[in-house]
Amino acid sequence: MKFTHFSLLAAFALQSVYSVPNLPSDALKPRRTSSILINPPAQPPLPSVQEAASASASVGLNLTNIQGDILIGMKKNKELFFFFSIVDPTSFKAQLGADILPFITSTTQVLDVSTQPETLVNIAFSQKGLTELGITDNLGDTLFAAGQLNDASNLGDTTSDWVSEFIDPNNLLHGVLLLASDATDNINSTLSQIQNALNGSISEVYSIQGQARPGDQQGHEHFGFMDGISNPAIAGFSTQLPGQALVAPGIILVGEGGDGTARPSWATDGSFLAFRQLEQRVPEFTKFLIDNALSEPNLTADQNAELLGARMMGRWKSGAPIDLTPLADDPVLAADPQQNNNFNYSHPGFNITTDQSHCPFSAHVRKTNPRLDLNNANFTNHIIRAGIPYGPEVTDAEAASNTSSTDPSLERGLAFVAYQSSIGTGFAFLQQKWANNANDKNCASSYSLPQGQDPIIGIAPEDGPRSVGGLDPLDPTRDITMNQDFVISRGGEYFFSPSLSAIQNTLSA
Ligand code: HEM
Incomplete structure (x- = not known):
């Protein structure tokens, strides 16, 4: 034109x-x-x-x-x-x-x-x-x-x-x-x-x-x-x-x-x-959830697979926080902005330093915003997230093979955007000091178990397997092994x- x-x-x-x-x-x-x-x-x-x-x-x-x-x-x-x-x-x-x-x-x-x-x-x-x-x-x-x-x-x-x-x-x-x-x-x-x-x-x-x-x-x-x-x-x-x-x-x-x-x-x-x-390996992630489905009684196999994903993220797919609704999704809660952010990982009679029954220490949302883990006193390490998904939906062939296509036109993921007045206290801090840091003591110095890496965005050393603890509510000491990362950084720039x-x-x- x-x-x-x-x-x-x-x-x-x-x-x-x-x-x-x-x-x-x-x-x-x-x-x-x-x-x-x-x-x-x-x-x-x-x-x-x-x-x-x-x-x-x-x-x-x-x-x-x-x-x-x-x-x-x-x-x-x-x-x-x-x-x-x-x-x-x-x-x-x-x-x-x-x-x-x-x-x-x-x-x-x-x-x-x-x-x-x-x-x-x-x-x-x-x-x-x-x-x-x-x-x-x-x-x-x-x-x-x-x-x-x-x-x-x-x-x-x-x-x-x-x-x-x-x-x-x-x-x-x-x-x-x-x-x-x-x-x-x-x-x-x-x-x-x-x-x-x-x-x-x-x-x-x-x-x-x-x-x-x-x-x-x-x-x-x-x-x-x-x-x-x-x-x-x-x-x-x-x-x-x-x-x-x-x-x-x-x-x-x-x-x-x-x-x-x-x-x-x-x-x-x-x-x-x-x-x-940030490329997302969606078919592989979905298969990982099925293969490692949890074993909560009264839940179906599909529900136990969903539960594992929710515990890795810290929210159900609907957006409902697992800290408020740990074993079943609650779409009404999810859709209510007056309620869906109203949690801090503490509960009456609950020991926040040992108890992962509601939310694993390593869940993505807990790693990137520790709330009461840091006494609700962190007013610095915050970003505004303004990204958007990119790439097509999973194809039938990818879903059937549980594998992301190698065709570059089918790559999908998150075009991640974070705004902050300091990259070192914003995005880079969250990624490096919290998400990637398995022995994060900043977040939880008195906690009984190491926090583990963020299973969504934590980056495995040398792309090898890594163990994530706290995901199984029946046995939080049981590690679940991730043989691959489901989010791959394809690079970016600071502006x-x-x-x-x-x-x-x-x-x-
Ligand atoms: C493909 C990569 C990623 C995916 C799929 C992803 C997904 C999500 C989802 C589903 C939520 C919960 C919804 C919400 O609270 O808005 C969330 C929250 C969040 N994510 Fe990510 N995210 C990714 C990358 C990142 C990165 C790279 C960072 C920073 C280093 C990050 C920081 C956060 C923060 C700060 C929150 C809010 C936590 C809270 O306040 O409770 N995310 N993310």
Whole structure:
């Protein structure tokens, strides 16, 4: 599609309400009647514009200056990650401020259907990208500055599993455009408008198309579990739900209250984006559950297989937390955001340091958010998860053979996105210090048993078998052996998602 002056102006009028003082009256007309986001009942609703405005006023947050993807979590319907290289920095900078900024969607715009654009557009830059644009300031995050490839061994990754585009030094991965909408056509047409406006100043390095899973699996990741339930509430943005962690805005947003690191002032209201392409071996995972089904009396074999999966994740596929309903799913509880996060691993008369009957110490949600294991006093190691599944559903042939196809077009997994003001206390901490660490003492110094690795995302040393304890409620000392990982890191990159004012005043200057 050819990019016309009219479409540029229209896009500007439609999408940059935040920055245009004298808007023509029709620019404020609602242009959407259905949301670009999904909103399954289990996922907490976003605040209304009015709620967010009064919350943000109380802490001085400017939601019109914050890119729209950062605080909304895993609610995307379809999302394209378009990784690019800047081939003509001078021209790119000129076009970024003049032509691309109007496409960039703010948080305020996303909150109401009537102000949502056709396609949510966000942009983020790697350290290499900022350097290419002549930005020499130290953003105060060493992992970001070094890039994810340099962090791969700390994360436990096997770089031979990485896709070449994340590893090849000739691929100058300078940035990523995130384009999200309810229809692929919208994404494609917005991307071609942006590419036309950029007029050859960027080139595509790689892209990943994510989409919510179909039908009743909408909001569920590929293993089948409802996702996007538990993100921390952000002071100044969202209202804390029962059981939900509440963190200062500066845990997610650079330069805001709670971010103790010295940063250049222009970086305020940006956020570091940790991107990971996490392949999921779904047929193998399903077979593992069947082969190692637990032996709870009064449950069928299928139910015992489901129970094992729920204990590995910490939630049933519906999203109901096993800490509240340890032996049977509860879909009503799962669908109620007032209840489905309201647990902390303690119970009356229950010894949290020894008793894994409700939830194993190693369950994915317990490893990545230990709640009362850390006295509910951890206000630092939190992220906003904003990823989306990618790849097709399991084919009949894969299901019949219990094996993922080697056809790359059938690869599936999670396009994982985490936002935080410090990658070292956010994503990298959760992955390295908690999920991968079998003898994690930080989490549970006085506990009777080592926690074990996270069976979902913990990475086995040298891809060998590993034992996970605590999964069997009848005998928590019994180890279950996993001969393979069901989540394989295919690599990624660390980016910085700047504020709209930084895009206008610093990155384009
Ligand atoms: C393919 C890989 C992954 C899958 C399938 C997966 C799946 C899930 C599911 C189903 C939940 C429960 C739903 C919810 O609470 O929203 C969850 C929660 C969570 N995951 Fe993951 N996840 C993956 C990767 C990761 C990674 C890499 C991290 C960070 C290093 C992570 C951090 C978390 C956190 C912090 C929670 C919320 C825990 C809580 O507050 O209770 N996940 N994940």
